[in-house]
Amino acid sequence: MRVLRAAAEGTAGVALVGGDAGIGKTRLTAELVSEARECGFNVLVGQCAELGDALPYLPLADALRGAEPAVREAASAHPMLGQLLPGTESAPSTGLTQQRLFGSLLGLLADVQPVLFVIEDLHWADRSTRDLLVFLSRMVQTERVCVVGTYRTDDLHRRHPLRSVLAELKRLPTVTNVELRPLASGEMSDYVATLGQVDAQELGLIVSRADGNPFYAEELFAAMAEGDSLPDGLASLLMSRVEVLSEAGQRVLRAAAVAGRRVEDELLREVSGLPLTEFEEAMREIVSRGLLRVDGYGYAFRHALLQEAVYTDLLPGERTRLHATFAHLLTAPAELAHHYLAGHDLAGALKASAEAGRLAERLGAPAEAHSHYDQALSLWERVQDAAVLAEESRAELAFRSAVMAADSGDNHRAITQLRVLPPTSEVDERLAYYLYETDDPAGAMAAAQRAVESARDESALARALATQARTLLWSPRHREVEDLTARALATARAAGAKDAEVGALLTLATYVEHRGDVHRAHELVETASAEGTGDLAMDLRARFHHARIHYEQGLLAQAAEVADEGVRMAVETGLNWSTYGTDLRFLRFLIHYVAGEWDQAEAVAAGFGARVGTLPEAILSSFALFIEVARDLPAVEARLSWLRPFWSDELAVYMSRGLAAEHALWHGDPAAALDHVRAALAPLVEGDASTLRLAAVGLWALAELGTTEGADELVSQARFAVDSGPTGERGHLGSEGLAWALRAEAEWHRVHGRLDVDLWRQVVAAFDFGFVYEVARARWRLSEALLAAGDRAAAQVEWELARETAGKLRAVPLENALTEFGRRARFGGGGAGDGGLTAREVEVLRLVAEGLTNREVAERLFIAQKTVSVHVSNILGKLEVSTRTQAAAAGRERGLLP
Incomplete structure (x- = not known):
């Protein structure tokens, strides 16, 4: 109930309710559903079935079918959800189907909030449903959404797939674990x-x-x-209640047990084989005794334990015959496969498994599709005319299975399956792609070469060439990329292979951009983005690189326009949490941050979430540190604590430890900052452009420590990144990269006691492509250099410009540093005029003058009460007064207050 009430107030949460069978989980959730409806929640309730992986997303489909009309109407606006509703054909897959489905559900929950989504019997959940639960547990944050899952603890054996999921989810702060114990x-x-x-x-x-x-x-x-x-034992007790039924009643109940927890009226009547009148009389008897209950257009067992007891009591032959009867009457491929297998009809099971795999593939359930395909393959040698039944060859089915394994995140399984298939261009092209993704560049290049050599038509050749070019891009053979992409483009255009054409264009654009031909890179990416390929992943990739190249050239307005278009496409297709959907949001955040649109950046960062459990989430969360560190927001420490487990990853450690270093510097701990920098540099490839920012921050730390030890090493790493790059050749750094390279040089001189005015002017100019914050930070150092050179007037001008920007951005640490420097330099406006108050201190003073307490000020400014107390003490000291009333009066005298 606590989680539900928190959701009503805007804090999403998840409750996992576990306990033995019969302990009261269903009753508890029924009461929760009742309270939720009274509170105005939309309620979705879905149940997993014992068929397990045979039926992907069964609880979601179940919940949507039973939802209120308004919710079903909202779901129909999301095509990926609409196809789960009755009477809707599943659309052909256009790529990233599962991610689109997940994104669509997140959109639906936001549309119909407040909403309670209950998933019962998670111990029977299919892999895709388990993945969906993990996704929702991490992604719902500020929505008014409550997700509840129930599961049987007595069913969770040591290797049960739900165990690892529960262990992962219980570590999240928004997940509440409820363990129901036996009653005293x-x-x-x-x-x-x-x-x-x-x-x-x-x-x-x-x-x-x-x-x-x-x-x-x-x-x-x-x-x-x-x-x-x-009788002794629960099973015996349950069967004693079944045995008092008439013979017809027992016959119907046994058939219902084979169907599972629920069964439709007409199907149950046909399987029972009873005349209509006799069947209806038997059903009245069963329902009146509370063994089955009416459920929509059919019936459901009052409790899963009863269904299990009746099913277990069936004789082997009786069970087989009933499964076979169901198989002849059903049309759903997944259920057909289940009943055919249980009925020992291997030919029927193979045919149904292949169909079930194709259906799961269209529904965006790659793990289940892979499982179905593998089931069909396991029966292949035991069935005559298998290819006719499966409607494709064994090699074609095995290829589908491998692709689905990769789509479900198991690239290693996909690679294993592809390696045993007869070599074809298509097989080797996919193998090259997956090997490249698993960081086996040598294997990827070899497979791509075979794919090119064995291509039998232009479409296959175009894809093979595009993939080969991608595998060579950052290798010692990178000079071959231009010729390969030219061949790929010509072949793809002749064959009409749009996906291969766009892939080749993007690889070539990256190559020529690195070589310094930014104008040509722009043209190539614009061409790639001009038309849709039908492959959503490729279309999003094109828009991301289009926006990125604009950004790296310093064209922030154009970058924002293209990124906004890409984000809209990702949201509309349910792909806002896909790889490139997420990358586009990263980029949009950075554009806000660089352009000085910090309130918008902070709003975007709020959606990144501090709680993380996977590497992509850790990288996403790390981006929020840019704004949180620069504004010294209270969330920094909590976010860093969540990110520490991911500091073994190159990108996560570069992002989070690099910003942790800046945080340490702002808080007077340069030694810790240097440790962060060295740890972040360790996994980077020599010549990586990421070295530049880290080296500059590390040199800043050395300057604060007053030591030159290690300075030459840091500046050498930065210079190597400029001169050589990861391929051993000088590459194009972009506007920001060049600016950080200059900043590293200037910081190196500062470490050695040289405040180089001309060099710091170059740093200011380099960042002046629109990077508002870094221009202000560079002006701070330029002001120091000018003052040391004796040009006091020019120093004060730069200081005032930097201070004005820091105030507008509410960059508190920079404001404080500038105030302290201004006081030491005795600049006008930094001493007697306003007492040297920072912008945040003026903000606090105005609220204090209104009569607010420290607690009220903290609530108004969203900061800690302890922080307010420190600000108030600083204000009293700077204004040389002893009470809050005197501070308000002094503030008015100095023109700081209305």
Whole structure:
């Protein structure tokens, strides 16, 4: 209930409810659903089935089918969700289907909030549903969304796939774990009393036999009420209630148990083989005894334990025949495959498994598609005419299986499967792609070469050439890229292979950009972005690189325009959390940050989330540190604590430890800053442009420490990145890269005690392509250099410009540093005029003058109360007063207050 109330107030949360079968999980969630509806929540309830991986996204489809009309209408606006609704054909896959589905669900939950989404029986969840739960647990943050999942603890054996998921989710701060324990004797007595009248002896018997399990107690009470004897064990007790049914009733119930937890009325009647009148009479008997309940257009077992008990009691031949009967009547491929296998019809199982795999592929459930395809392949040698039944060859099916394994995140499984297939251009092209993704460049290049040599048509050749060029881009053979992409483009255009054409264009654009031909790179990326390829991943990739090249050339307005277009495309297609959808949002954040649009940047960063559990989330979260460190926001320390486990990754450590170094410098700990810089530099490839910023920050730290030890090494790394780059040749750095290179040189001179005015002027000019904050920081150092050179007037001009920018940005650490420098330099406006108050201190003073307490000021400014106390002490000291009232009066005298 606490999680639900928090969601109502705008803090999304997840509750995982575990307990033994019959302990009361369903009852608890039913009460939660009731309260949620009273509070105005839209409610989605879905249930996993024992068929497991056979039915991808079953609980989501179940929830959408049972949702209120307004929710179903909202879902239909998201095509990836609409196809889960009855009567909707699944659309052909256009790439990134699962990510689109996940993004669409996140969009739906935002559209219909407040919303409660309950997923029951997670111990039976398919892989894609488990992935969906993890996604929602990480992504819902400020939405009014509550997600609840229930699972049986007694079903979670040591290797159960849900165990690792639960362990991962329980580490998240927004996930609440609820473990339902058996009722104590007193609690059980009270519960039994709510069921009806029992005497003391019967009550004692029920309490002692139920062993704290409410469902068991209910069954014992029902058996006593019907005058039955009480057999030992829950299964025996449940079957004793089944055995009092008529022969027709038992026959129907056994058929229902083979169907699973739920079954449609018409299907159950056909499988039972009873005449309509006799079937309906049997159903009335079963429902009246509370064994099945009416559920929409069919029936559901009152409890999963009852369905399991009836199913287990079936004779082997009886079970096989019932499964076979269901298989002949069903049309859903996944259910067909399940019943065919249970009914020992291998040919039917192979055919249905192949169809189920194709359906799962279209629905965006690659793990289930891979599982179905592998099931069909495992039956291949035991079935005649397998290729006719599967409607494709064994090699084609195995290729599909490998691609689905990769799409579900298992590149290594995909590589293993592709390596045993007969070599073809298509097989080797995919193998090269996956080897490149798993950081095996030599293997990727070899596979790509084979793909080119074995291509039998122009489309295959175009894709092979585009992939080969990509594998060579950062290798010693990078000079071959231009010729390869030229061949790929000509071949792709002749064959109409748009995806290969765009892939080749983007690889060539990256190559010529690195060689310094930015104008040509622009033209190539614009061509790649001009038309859609039908491959959404490729289209987003094109827009990302288009915006990135604008950004790196310092064309911020154009970069923003293209990035906005890409973000819109990602949102509209449900791909805002895909790789390039996320990259586009990173880039849009950076454009805001660089352009000095810090309020917008902070708003975007708020969506990045501090809680992280995967590497992509860690990288996304790291970006928020740019604004949080620069404004000294309270979230910095918490975010860094969440990011520490990911500091083994090159990009995550570059981002987060590089900014942790700046945070340490602003807080007077240059030694810690230097440690961060050295750790961040360690995994970088020699010549990587990322070295430049880190080297500059490391040299800043050395200057603060007053030592030259290690300075030459840092500046050498920066110079090598400028002169050689990762391929051993001088590459194009872009506007920001060149500016950081100059900053590193200027900081190196500062370490050695030389405040070089001309060099710091060059740093200011280099960052003046629109990087507002770095221009201000460079002006600070330029002002120091000018003052040391004796040009006091020019120094004060630069100081005032820097201070004005810092105030507008609310860059508190820089404001404080400038104020301190201004006081030492005795610049006008930094001493007697306003007492040297920073912009944040003036802000605090104005609220203090209104009569607000420290707690109220903290709430108004979203900062810690302790921080307000420090600001107030500083204000009193700077204004040379002893009370808050005197501070307000002094502020008015100096014109700081209205």
